[in-house]
Every structure is written in C-alpha cells, then in structure tokens.
Amino acid sequence: MEKEIIKIGLPRALLYYRYRVLWRTFFQELGMETVVSAPTDHAILERGTALAIDEACLSLKIYLGHVAALVGQCDYILVPRVSNFGRHRAMCTRFESTPDLARNVFRNSGQKFLSYEVDQEMQKTGEEDAFVEMGKSLGCTAKAARKAYKVAKKAELSHHKERVQRYEQQYKKDGMKVLIAAHSYVAEDPYMGRMVSDYLKKAGVIPVRADMVDREAALKRGRDLSPTCKWEISREILGGIAMHKEDVDGIILLSAFPCGPDAMVNELITRRVKGVPILNLVLDSQSGTAGVETRLESFIDIIRFQEGKL
Ligand code: SF4
Incomplete structure (x- = not known):
C-alpha cells in the first residue's frame, strides 16, 4: 500500500511572507505537500477578527483568519515560535505566542499543529536545529531534515537576493x-x-x-x-x-x-x-x-x- 503524503498547511500571513520559500522547499525536500490559504479577503479578515481579542493587532487578526481557513484541510498547520536570533535580535512577542494561541483558539477542532522554536538567546536553538527537530517530529531522520533545511535555506536566500536586485533596479x-x-x-x-x-x-x-x-x-x-x-x-x-x-x-x-x-x-x-x-x-x-x-x-x-x- 502506498504511503500517504503528509499535507502541511501554511497560513498566508505574518512570517509566511518572509519564509514561504524556506517552508515550502523544506517540506517538499522531505516528500511532503504544502497547502497555502487563499489571499486575504473580507471573509478571512472577519473570521480572524471574531476569533481574536480586541487588543490584537490587525496582522494577528488576519493570521487567525488564515489558520481558520486551513482547519480540516491538512494534516498539520505550521505555526512556528520564533523568539529571537540572539541578543538584541528579538522578534515581536506575537511570534512567541502564536503556537499557544492557535492551539488554544482551535482546541476543539481536532486540527493538529506543527511548530519549530527558534530561541538563540535563552535555549541556544538556532533556525537549523529548530528545523531538524521539527523534521524529526514528523518521523524524518535528523540527517534528512538537516539536508532539507540546507537546500531550503539556500533557496530562500537566493529568492530574497533576486527580489532585492529587482528593487535595486527600481531606484535607477x-x-x-x-x-x-x-x-x-x-x-x-x-x-x-x-x-x-x-x-x-x-x-x-x-x-x-x-x-x-x-x-x-x-x-x-x-x-x-x-x-x-x-x-x-x-x-x-x-x-x-x-x-x-x-x-x-x-x-x-x-x-x-x-x-x-x-x-x-x-x-x-x-x-x-x-x-x-x-x-x-x-x-x-x-x-x-x-x-x-x-x-x-x-x-x-x-x-x-x-x-x-x-
Ligand atoms: S510587529 Fe507584532 S504587533 Fe506589530 S504588526 Fe507585527 S505581529 Fe503585530
């Protein structure tokens, strides 16, 4: 019998815009499929606003709308915890709390969430090790996950470089x-x-x-x-x-x-x-x-x- 392909949901909001190539390539390299929520529309915004507390920023409200759109559509929804890349290199605290928030908001949905945790300052866990741990949690070997991360990181950096070069042309x-x-x-x-x-x-x-x-x-x-x-x-x-x-x-x-x-x-x-x-x-x-x-x-x-x- 053929092995079922694991499907990972990527909410099209927050860090998706920074890491989409890294995420997609990493899961592809591990033989998994990704599904991305549709671009933000009024329904996504309304849904996210209803799920969030009033004090949440607009970006977070939109994010919750995207997570809601993926519930039931995939095996896991990726909700990373990215705290910092070292001393004085912190991310907004929202990026620390999103995994807890998503698990809590959708606790009765039966949806499974997947995360990786980057905390260089306190836990000494950089991005590469965090991805290896995530790969292992999906049943991959550490070696395969590390290899997938390296390929994905290279793809992400070269994609960003291309975009930067395109913008540099605009200034001229x-x-x-x-x-x-x-x-x-x-x-x-x-x-x-x-x-x-x-x-x-x-x-x-x-x-x-x-x-x-x-x-x-x-x-x-x-x-x-x-x-x-x-x-x-x-x-x-x-x-x-x-x-x-x-x-x-x-x-x-x-x-x-x-x-x-x-x-x-x-x-x-x-x-x-x-x-x-x-x-x-x-x-x-x-x-x-x-x-x-x-x-x-x-x-x-x-x-x-x-x-x-x-
Ligand atoms: S930096 Fe934080 S508070 Fe500001 S928009 Fe982004 S997630 Fe929201």
Whole structure:
C-alpha cells in the first residue's frame, strides 16, 4: 500500500511572507505537500477578527483568519515560535505566542499543529536545529531534515537576493519614488499594504520597499538610526531607510494597528530622518480604501509641491 503524503498547511500571513520559500522547499525536500490559504479577503479578515481579542493587532487578526481557513484541510498547520536570533535580535512577542494561541483558539477542532522554536538567546536553538527537530517530529531522520533545511535555506536566500536586485533596479528609474517602510506581511497583504503600492503605481509613482535590502547589511546600517533597537525586523527596516533615504522622494511608514514595535520605531524615524517627506499610515480593519487613498493623494501632492512640480 502506498504511503500517504503528509499535507502541511501554511497560513498566508505574518512570517509566511518572509519564509514561504524556506517552508515550502523544506517540506517538499522531505516528500511532503504544502497547502497555502487563499489571499486575504473580507471573509478571512472577519473570521480572524471574531476569533481574536480586541487588543490584537490587525496582522494577528488576519493570521487567525488564515489558520481558520486551513482547519480540516491538512494534516498539520505550521505555526512556528520564533523568539529571537540572539541578543538584541528579538522578534515581536506575537511570534512567541502564536503556537499557544492557535492551539488554544482551535482546541476543539481536532486540527493538529506543527511548530519549530527558534530561541538563540535563552535555549541556544538556532533556525537549523529548530528545523531538524521539527523534521524529526514528523518521523524524518535528523540527517534528512538537516539536508532539507540546507537546500531550503539556500533557496530562500537566493529568492530574497533576486527580489532585492529587482528593487535595486527600481531606484535607477526616472520618476517619483516612494519608500514603503513596513513589515513584509503588512506591505504585501491585499487587505493591508498591497492597496498602498497599487495606488502609488496607478498614480504614476514607483513604490520601493525598505525591507527589500540585503538583510545583513541592513542590520548593520540600522544602527545609524538606532543603536539600541532590539527588534530584528524593525532594525532591518531602519537599515533599509538609512540605505535608501537619499534615493527616494518620500517615505511611507505603514503599520497595522495597534503595533507596539512600530509605534516606537516609527516615532523614532519621524524624529531622526530629515529632509524627506514622511507619511505615517496606520491601518486597522475599518481603514477602507477611500480613506487611505485620500491620504496618499495628499501625500503625493505635498511631494510634488515641495519639488516645485505642482
Ligand atoms: S510587529 Fe506589530 S504588526 Fe507585527 S505581529 Fe507584532 S504587533 Fe503585530
């Protein structure tokens, strides 16, 4: 009898936008199948909002909607716990709690969850060892899991490098450029940042991304704006701004309400980055496209006015 292929569900939200290639390739290499929830729509947002507490950020509400969409569709849903990559390299605390949250919220569903735990600082568990443990929990040997991780990590890094190179080309184009400073899951989600980049393109503006930079270089440059910022992704974004603020006509600080790290970091950016117009745009589930478009339209007008083009 043929062995059943294990099916792993990947919620299309939060760290999916950073690790999709790593995850997909890892499971593929181990002979497993992945299933990804559909892009965020109104139903996913509504479902996630109903499952989350009011204080949860919009990104987390959307995440729970995606987990709900996968319940019953796969053998396991991947919900990683990524705490930190070492000292002063922390992730938002939401990424520590999502496995407990998902198991609790869906405790009566019968759905099984799969996790890996990255905590370099306290447990001395880096990403590679965490993936090996996850592979073993699925019945693979440590050797096979390590090999799959190495292939997957290589694929992820080369995918990110290609995307960075594509964005680097955007800076060379003629025309107004606006740098979007946001977590990738905010920038790329159709119900959050995607509408911002779509609007900019329609208005003839070239959108570029602060997180689409070489991550190691960005972590170093991030110190120019804040030597003490402890959040890994925020520091990468700070580094992206430090690297490209002279190449753009404006910066949009785009965040999901209520976001603790962004509230602090975006305030810091508005105080420390001078000489370029900055728009602080905070999205919540009620934002709607009309309100966002009005703010973007006036921001573009301000840039044109300052550049004497209006
Ligand atoms: S960084 Fe902000 S938007 Fe992202 S999960 Fe944490 S609180 Fe939510």
